[in-house]
Amino acid sequence: MEFVHQLHATGDTIAAIATPPGEGAVAIIRLSGKDALSIAEKVLSEKIKSYPSHTAHLGKMKTLEGEIIDEVLIIAMHSPRSYTGEDIVEIQCHGGTLLAKRALTAVLSAGARPAAAGEFTLRAFLNGKLDLAQAEAVQNLICAKNELALKAANDHLEGALSKRVKNFQISLTDLGAVLEAWVDFPEEGLEFMSFEELLLSLEKIEAQMQKLLSTFEEGKMMHEGFSLCLIGTPNVGKSSLMNLLLGKERAIVTDIPGTTRDFLEEDFQFADLHFRLIDTAGLRESSEEIEQEGIRRSKIAMERADLILLVLDASRDLNSEESALLQGLYQHKMLIVWNKIDLIPHSPLPHLENLPQCYVSAKEGLGIEELKNALRRLIWKKGAPSKEELVIASLRHKKALEDALLNVRRVASGLKEKISPEYLTIDLKKALSDLGTIIGTNVTEDILSAIFSKFCVGK
Numbered sequence: 154m155e156f157v158h159q160l161h162a163t164g165d166t167i168a169a170i171a172t173p174p175g176e177g178a179v180a181i182i183r184l185s186g187k188d189a190l191s192i193a194e195k196v197l198s199e200k201i202k203s204y205p206s207h208t209a210h211l212g213k214m215k216t217l218e219g220e221i222i223d224e225v226l227i228i229a230m231h232s233p234r235s236y237t238g239e240d241i242v243e244i245q246c247h248g249g250t251l252l253a254k255r256a257l258t259a260v261l262s263a264g265a266r267p268a269a270a271g272e273f274t275l276r277a278f279l280n281g282k283l284d285l286a287q288a289e290a291v292q293n294l295i296c297a298k299n300e301l302a303l304k305a306a307n308d309h310l311e312g313a314l315s316k317r318v319k320n321f322q323i324s325l326t327d328l329g330a331v332l333e334a335w336v337d338f339p340e341e342g343l344e345f346m347s348f349e350e351l352l353l354s355l356e357k358i359e360a361q362m363q364k365l366l367s368t369f370e371e372g373k374m375m376h377e378g379f380s381l382c383l384i385g386t387p388n389v390g391k392s393s394l395m396n397l398l399l400g401k402e403r404a405i406v407t408d409i410p411g412t413t414r415d416f417l418e419e420d421f422q423f424a425d426l427h428f429r430l431i432d433t434a435g436l437r438e439s440s441e442e443i444e445q446e447g448i449r450r451s452k453i454a455m456e457r458a459d460l461i462l463l464v465l466d467a468s469r470d471l472n473s474e475e476s477a478l479l480q481g482l483y484q485h486k487m488l489i490v491w492n493k494i495d496l497i498p499h500s501p502l503p504h505l506e507n508l509p510q511c512y513v514s515a516k517e518g519l520g521i522e523e524l525k526n527a528l529r530r531l532i533w534k535k536g537a538p539s540k541e542e543l544v545i546a547s548l549r550h551k552k553a554l555e556d557a558l559l560n561v562r563r564v565a566s567g568l569k570e571k572i573s574p575e576y577l578t579i580d581l582k583k584a585l586s587d588l589g590t591i592i593g594t595n596v597t598e599d600i601l602s603a604i605f606s607k608f609c610v611g612k
Contacts, residue, residue, distance in 0.1 A: 166264065167267070168266070170182060170610075171243070171612070172248065172611070176248060179246070180252065180256070182243070182256050183242075183611060184242045184243075184260060184265055185236075187240065188240075188264060192264045193229070193260070196222075196263050197213070199227060201242065206229060206231035210227045215259070216262070222252070222256055223246040226244075226245040227243075228242070230243075233280070233282075237277045237280060238280030238281065268610060270610050271292070271608025271610075271612060285591070285596060286314045286318070286592050286593070287312060288604070289309070289604060290306050290314075292612070293306035293309065293546070295612065298378055298427035299422055299427045302427075305376070315591075319592070321557070322585055322588050322589070325358060325584055328354055328355060328581065329578055329581045329582070332577055332578045348568065355564060356565060366551065366554045368542065369544075369546070369551045371544055372545050372546030374426065379426060380428070380429045380431060380459045381459070382454045382457075383432045383433060384464070384478065385463060385465065386474050389465060389492055390492040391433070391464050394513065395417070395419070395432040397513075399421050417431070417432040418431050423525055433454050459486065460487075460532070461486055463475075463487055467491040467497055487508065488510065488511070488527055488528065488531055490510070490512075490513060491513070509527055549600075560580045563577075563580040564580045564581050
């Protein structure tokens with residue numbers, strides 16, 4: 154049975170630890186709901202109901218039996234001027250794991266219910282503090298792995314995507330009004346807008362929607378990052394190159410062929426992007442069972458990777474395994490990295506036609522910037538996105554835009570084919586409904602369930 158995130162009623166008061174698990178300077182216990190102030194007062198030494206909203210106060214936190222838990226800082230935020238739109242109390246205690254759990258237990262014992270994943274943000278959406286696109290941006294902001302992803306999430310949280318979608322809806326609604334006028338007053342001969350003007354306006358909206366839709370691949374790269382798979386035959390220097398890119402000794406480097414038996418994975422960042430670097434077992438014919446398994450896994454990693462770095466030894470000719478790799482299925486996502494150029498300082502560097510390539514010495518640390526520039530060119534084939542450009546990264550947003558665009562194109566096509574306006578208004582209303590799912594004006598409980606179940610507890 155598939156897990157379905159339960160959308161709890163908003164009448165009760167919820168509580169959760171709003172800071173990451175582990176030891177730290179501060180842990181925050183967050184309460185939200187109509188009884189948040191009353192419940193908090195049961196475990197605090199301060200009568201916080203009398204305090205002005207959004208002011209901080211020092212007090213003691215205790216169990217219902219009166220045992221002191223910690224000295225805490227208390228901030229009460231009164232409805233509707235809060236994140237959720239409800240009364241919120243945040244209790245800041247010292248950041249020990251056990252201490253935070255004791256503080257939460259005390260609040261739950263006083264009458265609060267444990268918050269579900271994302272339930273604070275869900276309440277913010279249901280209470281009109283955020284639309285659905287902004288609510289999703291909260292999670293993207295938390296999970297951003299690079300500056301580009303952070304900027305894109307901030308844009309969405311500030312309402313840039315919502316504003317763009319609403320502008321589409323306003324324009325389509327205006328055109329729909331003209332179509333309905335043609336249906337309602339066919340004999341009047343009212344010239345609200347000429348046929349040519351209506352079609353031109355529709356095509357302009359279509360182009361704007363297509364432009365936003367076309368940013369999906371860039372947005373996906375920003376948010377999810379790239380997987381880079383290092384492949385090659387034994388002893389070409391894959392592990393040395395991995396260590397050079399990471400700036401640390403992550404992989405074991407020896408002259409013994411087949412040192413890497415399983416693939417190693419590590420995260421790193423450059424060019425404003427997040428990468429998952431995978432060092433694989435050297436590809437060769439082997440009768441050794443463990444090495445065979447490592448090679449099998451290497452081939453799976455190649456298939457799944459976004460980009461492949463094929464490492465070749467610049468000091469020798471290609472062998473049969475390397476020639477086979479160059480003729481394989483993955484040339485469209487392959488960058489050739491000629492390693493060991495320090496061994497041929499006076500000889501012409503090798504070159505392969507029609508394939509992107511660069512030259513490095515992992516041992517001497519040469520060519521790393523050239524490698525990074527080659528990766529940039531391969532990733533941003535159309536140029537890196539402008540920081541001012543609005544992008545989408547959600548598959549849900551992509552699907553909604555595709556559906557809306559399909560219906561807009563049906564209307565444009567119908568106009569050209571002289572189809573009756575009453576049928577075209579049906580497609581136009583569908584487009585408006587599709588766009589509405591992005592900002593949450595007409596979404597089902599299943600959609601909300603799928604979105605907020607991905608949030609962390611406490612957000």
